[in-house]
Amino acid sequence: MKMPRILIVEDNSHMLAFLNATLERHGFIPVLTSDCEHALRTIALAPVDLAILDYRLPGQTSGLDLARLIKQRDARLPIILITAHSTENLTIETQEARIDDYFPKPLAIKDLLVSIQRLLASRGLCTRPASAGTGGSVPGLIDAHRLVGSAAPMQEIKAYIRKVAQTDSNVLITGETGTGKELVAELIHKNSKRAGKPFICLNCAAIPESLTESELFGYERGAFTGAYAAYEGKLKQADGGTVLLDEIGDMPLSAQAKVLRLLDKKTAQRVGGRRDVAIDLRVIAATNQDLDALMAAGTFRRDLYYRLNVAHISLPPLRARRKDIPLLLRHFICEFNTRRTKQVRGIASELVERLLQYDWPGNVRELRNMIEVCLIDLDTHLIDFTHIPEQYRVKLPGCGINEKEAILSALLSTRWNKSQAAQKLHWSRMTLYRKLTKHHIVSSRSETEHDTPVLSDTEVSHPLLDVTPV
Known part of the structure; x- marks a missing residue:
């Protein structure tokens, strides 16, 4: 059974925490934010099934304005507005903005849950009864x-x-x-x-x-x-x-x-x-x-x-359920995209193959930590071998061959700027120079002008890593 994702846009931290706990307890997946811009980015990255918006939000965009923007993108998405100032004019405005329901503060939580159930059912989504999470027999598993x-x-x-x-x-x-x-x-x-x-x-x-x-x-x-x-x-x-x-x-x-x-x-x-x-x-x-x-x-x-x-x-170790690694990668990328307002789409397919071969002694926690480190200063939409910190890279199978490929990729992408290449590889400049010597990678003035690194050993091809997302 699908667990509906509900966007909550609320700048009051206490109300946000209350709605988060309440919806989680009743079998929903809350997606939390406090401002309009982040809310629109979140919807673009991962669609939601319903939105709950506060009328008063930081900045010049109100909950009504945000509702209109959301409806322009998805006219069928149910929207509930929460307001501390219910007036006749507001009722008319909510109708014009095509808001499906609205509630005055303080909230009557039972009525809110009934409205959520009704609106989700109108989209053909099966949901829990409103009493879910109270200890009764339920068909699914909360969270x-x-x-x-x-x-x-x-x-x-x-x-x-x-x-x-x-x-x-x-x-x-x-x-x-x-x-x-x-x-x-x-x-x-x-x-x-x-x-x-x-x-x-x-x-x-x-x-x-x-x-x-x-x-x-x-x-x-x-x-x-x-x-x-x-x-x-x-x-x-x-x-x-x-x-x-x-x-x-x-x-x-x-x-x-x-x-x-x-x-x-x-x-x-x-x-x-x-x-x-x-x-x-x-x-x-x-x-x-x-x-x-x-x-x-x-x-x-x-x-x-x-x-x-x-x-x-x-609980089995991660190496005993390797088929779950791509699922976990997507899950953690989505999590850190939301937390850090990133727009990472996935991981290069060749890198995924390397990750599948690693034994992960730290299991799921180690995998999550690696993704978190990768996204700290990531400025692209795809994670490839060059973005993996050295402390993880040296552990991956075949890292000796791919280290050379990673260096070449970083040099090409930075037009042979060694400072930028070292930063991209999460190394110091001295480490990069040491690795260049190790792999016999040299350059001359003419090659530098044409952005072409040269290998002094036998000819080695250096295609960039496959950019097929996970």
Whole structure:
């Protein structure tokens, strides 16, 4: 089932955050912006299914003006206007601008959701009922688009998340670093009956061992030096919701015992306390470590393992689902296009082949980081080998041959300007000179005037990388 994309143009950050959370909870994909120019660029890059516009926007363009511009591009796109000043004249103007519906502030969110459902249905889009995301049985998975992947393992994981979310069972998520364990935990929470309550992520490896118990379970006033006031603890802050104990393998044994009691009794004692505090939450644990080895070494409790490992999700490494790499590339390019107002169309096909051959030890996170670095100062519509930073380029298969091609491409594109070529390659000038010597690339005055680099070794062709987008 397609998840409708809804553009929200609102300059009030609090209203923007509220609409974002509300629409996500009801199974939509919010596309956020606060100004007209960015809104038009966003629609041009990735079409949306509906637009929600605030009447008053920064600059001289109002929500009405923006609606007219949008309708010129797509007359069928449904538009909802939000205004703090509803008048008879405004009603007439919205009709003239062909706005489909409008709501005064403060918003009646139920009425807004009904209007969204009606307008999307008029375009033949199947959507969730307005009560979706409240814990009822739903056919789809809220925010499923964030877990990118069409490979069989990912489809099975998405289906399992949907089933597990409807229960209140504890979940253990395992997988290598960068595979998306925290994202899976968020999806379980958002699709559960606890979705309206807090979701708190605690990185057990980042909390000093001496502070683990007090940070998780809280402490009473005077429990230790510096405890001038009582603190309820992170777990109590998640009361009614879900807590993710990330890097659970790094939790000290003393804290493991208290977590076990919490899972058994739904109560815990604060440091320095004498009474039990009731805590109602769902526990999801995640780790990239081998818990069997930790249990054998005596650093992880077996009884806690069995309490946590009720439902188990094992996330595959990226090298086990290489067919998802092009999908992830498109997803991250779209994400950074929106964030940085870029207009990158894709990646050269030969480069994609190189990326498919790499093992990605950092998995999805490493792939995302690479795309983010590429787009920092990218001024073209296509990512090719010359745009890949050296820290990634040297890891790609066949990088020795393509390094020469990359240098030649950069020199040709900058008319043999070595400073610009070095900048394009993300190198210093000294690094470029060293690489020119390594690959026996020389120039003379006559060749420079004709923009032609010369190879002093055997004749080598140097076609530019294929510019076919992904």
